[in-house]
Amino acid sequence: MRITDWLYLVGSGQVGFRLTDDYDCHVYLLDGGEEYALIDAGGGRSTDEIIAQIAREGLDPQRAAALFVTHAHVDHAGGAAGLRERLGLQVAASPEVAQYLRSADERGSSLDVAREGGVYPLDFVFEPCAVDRELADGDTVQVGNLVIEALATPGHSAGHLAYVVRRDGEVSAFTGDALFAGGAILLQNIWDCSLHDSIRSVERLAALSLDGLYPGHATFAVRDGRREVDKAMESIRQRLPPRQLH
Numbered sequence: 001m002r003i004t005d006w007l008y009l010v011g012s013g014q015v016g017f018r019l020t021d022d023y024d025c026h027v028y029l030l031d032g033g034e035e036y037a038l039i040d041a042g043g044g045r046s047t048d049e050i051i052a053q054i055a056r057e058g059l060d061p062q063r064a065a066a067l068f069v070t071h072a073h074v075d076h077a078g079g080a081a082g083l084r085e086r087l088g089l090q091v092a093a094s095p096e097v098a099q100y101l102r103s104a105d106e107r108g109s110s111l112d113v114a115r116e117g118g119v120y121p122l123d124f125v126f127e128p129c130a131v132d133r134e135l136a137d138g139d140t141v142q143v144g145n146l147v148i149e150a151l152a153t154p155g156h157s158a159g160h161l162a163y164v165v166r167r168d169g170e171v172s173a174f175t176g177d178a179l180f181a182g183g184a185i186l187l188q189n190i191w192d193c194s195l196h197d198s199i200r201s202v203e204r205l206a207a208l209s210l211d212g213l214y215p216g217h218a219t220f221a222v223r224d225g226r227r228e229v230d231k232a233m234e235s236i237r238q239r240l241p242p243r244q245l246h
Contacts, residue, residue, distance in 0.1 A: 002057060004222060006031045006146075006167065007214075010053040011042045013075065015217040019053060021046035023120060025075045025216040028174060029054060030165065032144020035065035038089070039163055039174040040216060041079035043120075044127060047086060050079070061087055066143050068135075068150075069093040070176025071160040072100040072109040074126050076216060081129035090132040092141060094150070096159025098131035110157070110190040135161060153178035153205065155198025156186055162201075164208065172212030173225070179205055180215040183231025184245040195241055202232045202242065218245065 001009040001019065011027025012019040020027070024042035027050055036059065042050060054061045064087045069077050077093075080101060084091050093101060100108035104126040106115075111126050133141070137152035149164040156177040163174040177186050178201045185198050206229045213225030221228050232242035 001053075003220075004212075007172075007212075008054075008057050008059070010038075010057070011046065011050045013042070020049045023075050023124070024050075024079070025176075026214070026220075027079075028214060029057075029059070029064070030143070030146055030148070031059070032146040034063065035144035036063045037143040037146065037148060038064055038067045038083065039214075040070055040076045040176065041067055041083050043075045044078035044080075044082055044125070047079055047082035050083070051086060064089050066090045066092060066141065068141075068148060068161075068163050068174075069097055069101065070162065070174070070178075070216060071157045072097045072105075073157060073177070074109055074111050074114075074120065074124065076176060077101055077109065077129075078124075078126050081127035084129055091129060092133040092135050093131055094136070094152070094159035094161050095134045097161075098134045101129045101131050104128040107191075110188075110192070113190060151204060153201035155194050155196075155201045156188075157190070158192035160201070162205065170211040171208050172214060173205060173208060173210050174214045175205065176216045178202070179213070179229065179232060180217065180245050181213060181219045181221050181228045183228055183233075183235070183242050185232065185242045186245045187241075199236055199241070202229065202236060205229050206233050
């Protein structure tokens with residue numbers, strides 16, 4: 001699904017557009033010309049379908065050079081191993097997320113409690129994945145003609161990163177589960193979720209004056225993304241939490 005002249009949605013689950021498996025987050029492809037970047041990997045049960053979606057757009061899946069993982073929850077990170085194996089791409093994540101990916105840590109990723117709570121099927125598997133690059137806040141990676149910057153946005157989970165692209169005078173952010181269109185956040189009863197950190201992360205995103213806002217689920221904003229962030233900031237200025245994603 002083509003979004004702009006350089007951006008495609010190649011995976012999306014039940015909290016989205018149902019392009020691939022129900023347990024997939026949004027999987028974005030960024031076209032950098034000779035090389036592509038993927039943002040997030042889905043849950044791992046539809047790797048072939050994600051690759052097929054890339055090909056349906058007339059793109060060469062083998063040009064996918066890098067995968068940037070926003071956080072360790074398995075709807076975002078579970079497909080990393082399969083994509084790395086199939087496409088030979090380099091996987092990048094924060095140090096915390098890299099640790100959980102390498103060991104397929106079910107507690108660190110909160111898969112254990114999510115599975116017990118019925119969020120995922122009992123047979124849902126988190127495959128370990130090598131991580132080629134650990135990214136700190138402010139680190140940049142060039143993929144083709146795009147420069148992708150890591151922005152620390154913890155709160156929804158530990159080690160969460162958003163990824164920022166500045167292109168043709170516009171600023172776009174791929175926010176994972178740190179912030180959604182409509183100014184929503186997602187708090188969960190898990191070990192590493194923090195309202196305080198979520199609010200600080202929204203404030204960091206607000207400082208970017210975004211054009212494109214591309215979260216990990218639901219709808220997105222191609223233009224005037226700052227208006228979506230402002231909706232969350234209205235609550236924060238009143239000393240209230242932003243609304244929850246439903």
